[in-house]
Amino acid sequence: MKKILFVASEAVPFIKTGGLADVVGSLPKYFDKEQYDIRVMIPKYLCIKQEWRDKMNYVTHFYMNLAWRSQYVGVLEMEYEGVTFYFIDNEYYFAGAKPYGNIYEDIEKFAFFSKAAISALPSLNFRPDIIHCHDWQTGLVPVFLNDSFQDNPFFQGIKTVMTIHNLKFQGIWDMKTVKDITGLNASYFTPDKLEAYGDANYLKGGIVYADAVTTVSDTYAEEIKMPYYGEHLDGLLRARSNSLRGIVNGIDYNEYNPETDKFLAHNYNAVNFRKEKVKNKTALQEELGLNVDPKKMMIGIVSRLTDQKGFDLIAYVMDELCQDEVQFVVLGTGEERYENMFRHFAWKYQGKVSANIFYSEALSHKIYGSCDAFLMPSQFEPCGLSQLMSLRYGTVPIVRETGGLKDTVQPYNEYESTGTGFSFTNYNAHEMMNTVRYAERIYYDRKREWNKIVDRAMAADFSWNNSAKKYAEMYDWLAG
Numbered sequence: 183m184k185k186i187l188f189v190a191s192e193a194v195p196f197i198k199t200g201g202l203a204d205v206v207g208s209l210p211k212y213f214d215k216e217q218y219d220i221r222v223m224i225p226k227y228l229c230i231k232q233e234w235r236d237k238m239n240y241v242t243h244f245y246m247n248l249a250w251r252s253q254y255v256g257v258l259e260m261e262y263e264g265v266t267f268y269f270i271d272n273e274y275y276f277a278g279a280k281p282y283g284n285i286y287e288d289i290e291k292f293a294f295f296s297k298a299a300i301s302a303l304p305s306l307n308f309r310p311d312i313i314h315c316h317d318w319q320t321g322l323v324p325v326f327l328n329d330s331f332q333d334n335p336f337f338q339g340i341k342t343v344m345t346i347h348n349l350k351f352q353g354i355w356d357m358k359t360v361k362d363i364t365g366l367n368a369s370y371f372t373p374d375k376l377e378a379y380g381d382a383n384y385l386k387g388g389i390v391y392a393d394a395v396t397t398v399s400d401t402y403a404e405e406i407k408m409p410y411y412g413e414h415l416d417g418l419l420r421a422r423s424n425s426l427r428g429i430v431n432g433i434d435y436n437e438y439n440p441e442t443d444k445f446l447a448h449n450y451n452a453v454n455f456r457k458e459k460v461k462n463k464t465a466l467q468e469e470l471g472l473n474v475d476p477k478k479m480m481i482g483i484v485s486r487l488t489d490q491k492g493f494d495l496i497a498y499v500m501d502e503l504c505q506d507e508v509q510f511v512v513l514g515t516g517e518e519r520y521e522n523m524f525r526h527f528a529w530k531y532q533g534k535v536s537a538n539i540f541y542s543e544a545l546s547h548k549i550y551g552s553c554d555a556f557l558m559p560s561q562f563e564p565c566g567l568s569q570l571m572s573l574r575y576g577t578v579p580i581v582r583e584t585g586g587l588k589d590t591v592q593p594y595n596e597y598e599s600t601g602t603g604f605s606f607t608n609y610n611a612h613e614m615m616n617t618v619r620y621a622e623r624i625y626y627d628r629k630r631e632w633n634k635i636v637d638r639a640m641a642a643d644f645s646w647n648n649s650a651k652k653y654a655e656m657y658d659w660l661a662g
């Protein structure tokens with residue numbers, strides 16, 4: 183039996199700000215339980231809903247040195263859908279209204295969390311063969327593990343994996359402060375270790391010290407070795423390319439299933455979507471105050487509103503696109519300029535554009551289960567889960583060919599009648615617009631073709647089964 187501990191800053195169903203939570207919360211369910219015991223450790227944020235907090239059981243607590251400070255570490259535990267979750271408690275660090283706040287606070291918060299995660303292990307009755315770290319918040323785990331913990335035989339031989347879900351966020355702060363916070367010896371703060379461009383960099387530490395590095399799609403694994411996508415770490419990633427691989431994300435096919443989804447007004451499947459799915463569209467049009475018209479092409483967007491997701495392209499051509507026979511339904515929160523942009527278009531094109539500037543799991547499912555198409559013109563996209571959810575619900579993705587979008591959406595080819603969506607290559611607003619308009623033409627003028635795209639989209643398999651096998655292979659190889 184191989185034992186693996188995921189350490190991460192978010193996991194569904196407890197706390198989620200993006201796709202990271204979906205991955206960390208769902209992937210562990212998809213391993214062969216006879217061979218792999220996969221557990222998950224996240225912070226016990228005060229903003230985790232009370233109903234979950236009430237179900238956690240106390241395991242232990244102790245005090246841990248973090249540089250010159252001595253800090254309380256509580257450990258709680260809960261089993262959910264067959265997976266054991268551990269929660270690290272410290273009300274000073276994890277009290278915020280959201281998991282992340284100011285970077286200078288987060289820098290200390292996640293140094294604490296990373297060290298606490300390792301320190302808690304001896305009291306858990308669970309010695310992992312591998313600690314699987316996710317994103318910069320846990321980048322210091324391989325670093326700390328390499329440090330003073332090696333004096334204790336318990337920790338010797340534990341391997342680490344660092345998975346990059348988004349290279350843009352690295353956890354960068356000045357070296358003096360990070361030295362002071364972490365208590366790590368000055369020898370760690372050199373350009374071959376934690377230092378990058380004069381600052382300390384948590385993710386870099388993780389990449390340097392982890393035994394294996396992965397990211398969430400093949401294309402992104404290649405892209406980040408080049409300057410354009412490499413976020414200044416492309417040199418390091420080239421140097422580590424023998425230990426770096428891409429494993430594409432899946433989604434939870436039980437959670438995201440149009441046949442059983444409790445948020446949908448009408449459930450449907452790959453056989454009856456032609457008649458049933460449109461009922462969700464009219465229900466959503468009514469709910470959101472859009473013009474009710476079952477024939478109108480409805481395009482969805484569910485996203486963090488950041489520049490990563492290509493909203494600058496949308497800003498550029500939205501007026502033009504709104505002259506077409508289409509409706510837009512947007513759900514998202516994030517940067518104010520994008521929030522206001524969509525509010526503006528909803529005001530300007532009433533009945534055509536619906537801007538929902540908040541977070542709602544229910545509405546997200548309704549959008550995946552109602553729209554005809556889903557627009558995701560990302561500037562970069564390590565994997566992307568929204569397009570996978572769209573495929574699963576027969577909502578045709580329109581994407582830019584980057585990262586995981588390129589690996590998971592097969593562009594429509596009208597001559598061969600293949601493809602599961604529409605895509606364009608360059609980060610260019612008119613290229614995007616032409617692609618949306620091409621999709622409109624197929625939708626309105628060649629409905630049978632459109633429905634065949636939907637057939638193929640719904641038949642694509644992005645459940646976790648395949649990718650969980652690849653992680654398992656990697657664990658086998660690492661843990662011997």
Ligand code: ADP
Nearest residue numbers: 200201485486513514540541542546566567568
């Ligand atoms: P990222 O992790 O970069 O945000 P992904 O596509 O991997 O992008 O994952 C985004 C996840 O967050 C999806 O599950 C998506 O449905 C969800 N999501 C994003 N914004 C919202 C929102 N406002 N309300 C509900 N779910 C959202």
Ligand code: GLC
Nearest residue numbers: 201202347563564565566567
């Ligand atoms: C990040 C990426 C997204 C990916 C998710 C889960 O948030 O932006 O592309 O799907 O992590 O791996």
